[in-house]
Amino acid sequence: xxxxxxxxxxxxxxxxxxxxxxxxxxxxxxxxxxxxxxxxxxxxxxxxxxxxxxxxxxxxxxxxxxxxxxxxxxxxxxxxxxxxxxxxxxxxxxxxxxxxxxxxxxxxxxxxxxxxxxxxxxxxxxxxxxxxxxxxxxxxxxxxxxxxxxxxxxxxxxxxxxxxxxxxxxxxxxxxxxxxxxxxxxxxxxxxxxxxxxxxxxxxxxxxxxxxxxxxxxxxxxxxxxxxxxxxxxxxxxxxxxxxxxxxxxxxxxxxxxxxxxxxxxxxxxxxxxxxxxxxxxxxxxxxxxxxxxxxxxx
Amino acid sequence: xxxxxxxxxxxxxxxxxxxxxxxxxxxxxxxxxxxxxxxxxxxxxxxxxxxxxxxxxxxxxxxxxxxxxxxxxxxxxxxxxxxxxxxxxxxxxxxxxxxxxxxxxxxxxxxxxxxxxxxxxxxxxxxxxxxxxxxxxxxxxxxxxxxxxxxxxxxxxxxxxxxxxxxxxxxxxxxxxxxxxxxxxxxxxxxxxxxxxxxxxxxxxxxxxxxxxxxxxxxxxxxxxxxxxxxxxxxxxxxxxxxxxxxxxxxxxxxxxxxxxxxxxxxxxxxxxxxxxxxxxxxxxxxxxxxxxxxxxxxxxxxxxxxxxxxxxxxxxxxxxxxxxxxxxxxxxxxxxxxxxxxxxxxxxxxxxxxxxxxxxxxxxxxxxxxxxxxxxxxxxxxxxxxxxxxxxxxxxxxxxxxxxxxxxxxxxxxxxxxxxxxxxxxxxxxxxxxxxxxxxxxxxxxxxxxxxxxxxxxxxxxxxxxxxxxxxxxxxxxxxxxxxxxxxxxxxxxxxxxxxxxxxxxxxxxxxxxxxxxxxxxxxxxxxxxxxxxxxxxxxxxxxxxxxxxxxxxxxxxxxxxxxxxxxxxxxxxxxxxxxxxxxxxxxxxxxx
Numbered sequence: 025x026x027x028x029x030x031x032x033x034x035x036x037x038x039x040x041x042x043x044x045x046x047x048x049x050x051x052x053x054x055x056x057x058x059x060x061x062x063x064x065x066x067x068x069x070x071x072x073x074x075x076x077x078x079x080x081x082x083x084x085x086x087x088x089x090x091x092x093x094x095x096x097x098x099x100x101x102x103x104x105x106x107x108x109x110x111x112x113x114x115x116x117x118x119x120x121x122x123x124x125x126x127x128x129x130x131x132x133x134x135x136x137x138x139x140x141x142x143x144x145x146x147x148x149x150x151x152x153x154x155x156x157x158x159x160x161x162x163x164x165x166x167x168x169x170x171x172x173x174x175x176x177x178x179x180x181x182x183x184x185x186x187x188x189x190x191x192x193x194x195x196x197x198x199x200x201x202x203x204x205x206x207x208x209x210x211x212x213x214x215x216x217x218x219x220x221x222x223x224x225x226x227x228x229x230x231x232x233x234x235x236x237x238x239x240x241x242x243x244x245x246x247x248x249x250x251x252x253x254x255x256x257x258x259x260x261x262x263x264x265x266x267x268x269x270x271x272x273x274x275x276x277x278x279x280x281x282x283x284x285x286x287x288x289x290x291x292x293x294x295x296x297x298x299x300x301x302x303x304x305x306x307x308x309x310x311x312x313x314x315x316x317x318x319x320x321x322x323x
Numbered sequence: 324x325x326x327x328x329x330x331x332x333x334x335x336x337x338x339x340x341x342x343x344x345x346x347x348x349x350x351x352x353x354x355x356x357x358x359x360x361x362x363x364x365x366x367x368x369x370x371x372x373x374x375x376x377x378x379x380x381x382x383x384x385x386x387x388x389x390x391x392x393x394x395x396x397x398x399x400x401x402x403x404x405x406x407x408x409x410x411x412x413x414x415x416x417x418x419x420x421x422x423x424x425x426x427x428x429x430x431x432x433x434x435x436x437x438x439x440x441x442x443x444x445x446x447x448x449x450x451x452x453x454x455x456x457x458x459x460x461x462x463x464x465x466x467x468x469x470x471x472x473x474x475x476x477x478x479x480x481x482x483x484x485x486x487x488x489x490x491x492x493x494x495x496x497x498x499x500x501x502x503x504x505x506x507x508x509x510x511x512x513x514x515x516x517x518x519x520x521x522x523x524x525x526x527x528x529x530x531x532x533x534x535x536x537x538x539x540x541x542x543x544x545x546x547x548x549x550x551x552x553x554x555x556x557x558x559x560x561x562x563x564x565x566x567x568x569x570x571x572x573x574x575x576x577x578x579x580x581x582x583x584x585x586x587x588x589x590x591x592x593x594x595x596x597x598x599x600x601x602x603x604x605x606x607x608x609x610x611x612x613x614x615x616x617x618x619x620x621x622x623x624x625x626x627x628x629x630x631x632x633x634x635x636x637x638x639x640x641x642x643x644x645x646x647x648x649x650x651x652x653x654x655x656x657x658x659x660x661x662x663x664x665x666x667x668x669x670x671x672x673x674x675x676x677x678x679x680x681x682x683x684x685x686x687x688x689x690x691x692x693x694x695x696x697x698x699x700x701x702x703x704x705x706x707x708x709x710x711x712x713x714x715x716x717x718x719x720x721x722x723x724x725x726x727x728x729x730x731x732x733x734x735x736x737x738x739x740x741x742x743x744x745x746x747x748x749x750x751x752x753x754x755x756x757x758x759x760x761x762x763x764x765x766x767x768x769x770x771x772x773x774x775x776x777x778x779x780x781x782x783x784x785x786x787x788x789x790x791x792x793x794x795x796x797x798x799x800x801x802x803x804x805x806x807x808x809x810x811x812x813x814x815x816x817x818x819x820x821x822x823x824x825x826x827x828x829x830x831x832x833x834x835x836x837x838x839x840x841x842x843x844x845x846x847x848x849x850x851x852x853x854x855x856x857x858x859x860x861x862x863x864x865x866x867x868x869x870x871x872x873x874x875x876x877x878x879x880x881x882x883x884x885x886x887x888x889x890x891x892x893x894x895x896x897x898x899x900x901x902x903x904x905x906x907x908x909x910x911x912x913x914x915x916x917x
Contacts (some may be wrong), residue, residue: 032606068456069482090900091868112426153653158644159578159663178882265586266874267882273871282867 035131065287075239082294091269091278092157093293098184099274102255106195113192115241119229121200122207136154138197147264152190153177177302183268191256202244203237208238242318249310253299275299337389337396375429377796379476379750384768384819389744390433391737392729398435403724407438407467408454410788411445411814413780417751419435420801428779433546434731436724438782441748447789451475464600464719467728469787470527473515473713477857480518486718488725489522495726497733500740504794508846514855514916516715521731524717525732525784532845534591534670534708541665542691544571552693556601556632559666561640566665573662573685581641583664585649588877589706593654593667596706599629600700600850605706606877609854616893617853617913619906621873622894629876630890647878660684668695670708671837674830682830689746690830692837694844716783728783736785736793739778742804748778748821754823770823802835812815859908865901 030214031038050282062082064075071106086092126132140148155161156176163173210233218228257276264272275295283292314320344857364598371390378388415424421440431437442465443456444450455475464484471479479485497503504513505526510527538559540552545562548569553559563581573581583593589606590596599605604625611616636642643649643658658664667673674690682688699705718725739746744766748754748853758768785797794800809817809825815874825832858866876893879885 067478069459069478069484071460086863088642089868122762149654151650154657157648157657159574164575170745173644175645175648179650180884265878266871267586267647267884269871269875269877281871287862 059293061290062297064290065288069136082291083298085126085291086295086298092271095271095273095278096273098271099253099255102184102187102274103252109192110190110195110199111245113196114203116312117196117200118207119233120280121204122264123225137200140194141198145258145262148194148229152263165260177263178265178267180268180271187260187263187272191259206237206240207233239318243314243320246310246313250303250307266292343380371432375432377746377749382756386745386818386820388746391734393433394734394855397730398433398652399727400435402431402435402437404437404439405467405724405728406441406442406465407782408465408469409443410447410470411443418850424780425752430731431732434727436727436731466719466722467783468716468717469783470789471717473857477715479717480523483521484720486524486720486722486725487521488718491729494520496728500640500733501729501793502735504736507795512711514559514711524715526711527714527716527791528793528795529710529712529790530798531710532708532841533710535670535841535845535849536594536597536670536695536705537692537841538695539667539669539673539690539692541688543687543689544665547571553696555696555699563666571665578663580643580658581636581666583652583654583658583667584642584646585651586647586878587651590651592651592669595668597695598633600704601696601702602629603702603704605850608850608852610850611853616652616910619902622897622902623788627887627890630877630880631887633885634883637881638883649880661810662688671834671841674834674837678830703848704850705848707851709852732784732793735781739785740792740794740797742801770819772823796842799839803841856912859905861901861904861908869900869902
């Protein structure tokens, strides 16, 4: 088939993807020239063309800021802990739900753990502040069983734990659903055969279910690498306070205080570019890992 | 003398103090007598169709609103159309909108100005910047720009996009309702709007003493522990200790607090600023030192003494163990409405913010307010709430009708701010008549003031969403007038407006009293922040880091995570981390103000 014959047959398909390509170019690539403000002392009145160029000054400011090590460290610790807790928790929950006999029970649990995913952090922040306060319901419950009350959101010992746990509570339902979907793809014949051979529940989970969803686990773990600099801006903004800056201040909340409240557009732009730059390498790495260990590739 | 107006400025110079002493009650009459004018200024009123009038004069229990004289040369013919930006949100009766409402209809009849909406925003942090930046970038600035944030203002100034109104102001601005009203507190209103001696905009002015604190006390708790209202910090400590020891609170065992506080030590609600004030310092404020230079109070050595005191209180369990996880507005929902605290430093409006829930949860709760206690050396100071926020009204460069807008402002300012005019909005928009069943009843019945403060529908001061006026004592004068009328009118003859304001909820009466009290102490007890301009270069760069360091240090010293001596290291870090440069920059600006 010559190219001409091929095009005669396939041209409607190419026409159909034109709007998509135009959309991506117009709304994803065209605005990218805005990243130049990271290298400017940007003022909206002067625009992109008129604002003075200042080279790497914004990046120098960020990297030399006394807080930089702290906020980068907090970001990495919180986001990696969240990714690990989320994935492990989701796998365990999915396995448990998969073994549940009653469909109704399974559906009910699935819906309940999925529910918090739809609440905004602004709402949850207020609720958590109350639950976790010194006289809040959690501390009262602990006191009734003889445990000393703790300042969950007010002490550097507990703040990260509170963030990771509340993040887990909100997001685990969503991740669980992905694994549950993967579990349904396992051929039930395998389970039946193993059962006939005398394999118990745990053996079947270990030798059939887990290997069956291994590609999904690897894929999701690899892809979540791209989120390693996203520690959860809205969540931390609603929960943190100055006493826990040491363990809870992340890049995004810092930029919020420096950049947006004080209208330092260029600095905020520089941080965004820095995060995108790191994110870009992590995404390339994650796709390589996904290809290497899960056979998933985009090209 | 300015012949455009019936008032002759040389005859009447009621100082702000006169204004206060007269309590607004007799002010208008006094001014008119001095100006030799009849009390009822009927001039021009006939030209305004009756259906455009505010008030409800035809209601048997209603009252009439007096309209000020129509400014000379108005309404302009042909009418002019002016574009403006507006902060939302707003709500109108069917068929009305921001360009066509009872306000714009009356305004058009009086002035001949038709307002056209350029753009609007509701979120006053992010959205307002976006909208103005968009207007700047697309070169489509409206004629009149409402509540321009500081960053935008300096951007407009830097790029020469604002009309200089100095000459028009001098010629046209009303001597009483604009010039005189805006001249309070040594002209502080003009700190932002005036640049190098030129007026670049109209100041945005809020109520005086709006956030000035009074000490709110649970009187029933005081009685229960047999003590009287504290007058010194030492007595305050004794009262707090007694409240906690007797576990007066409504929460679980041992959850009673000495005083409600939050993560910001100098803030608008449940603040600790009068504690710092008792030692004569005010965190986050720039104040003159003995040489007249500005110093940053947050790093002054006196702060250490206050932090030491608060640290002591925290260790004694007088502050909530996690007070610093709360933002100011979250105090009302927990510590106040939950009746955990019997003391707070909050503004007059605290009477209706938090306290209603407190009383609902504990019908025995009796709240009272008192003056702030004084410190060990007899100092009694608090944060002076500046009625001039970081925003101005400006006009587009080249706009030709600044004079018309100024005249309009003066007319509305006089209508609203002279209590004798008894302006109270439009029937059906600002208030409704209701009968005993709560049904809307056009004749008779009681008054429902829901949405009473609807003056935001007027374009420009004294309207604007958020409550901008030209006279910071407007609200207080109104309160005094209301109380005066109430006291001098026999029961049964009071009109519905007075009953709606004063006949009802005791907490709103308490609010009024606290308001008058706070305004009376405003100038004498206030520590002023003297740095009132755009952030300096180093503030923009290092400010967030330094502010974060400060907040972190203060809280960690109070809650015992850091030793008290950490303060000295903090002050040193602040200086070397950009604070010294900021101080130089601030004083460079300050010397330019002399």
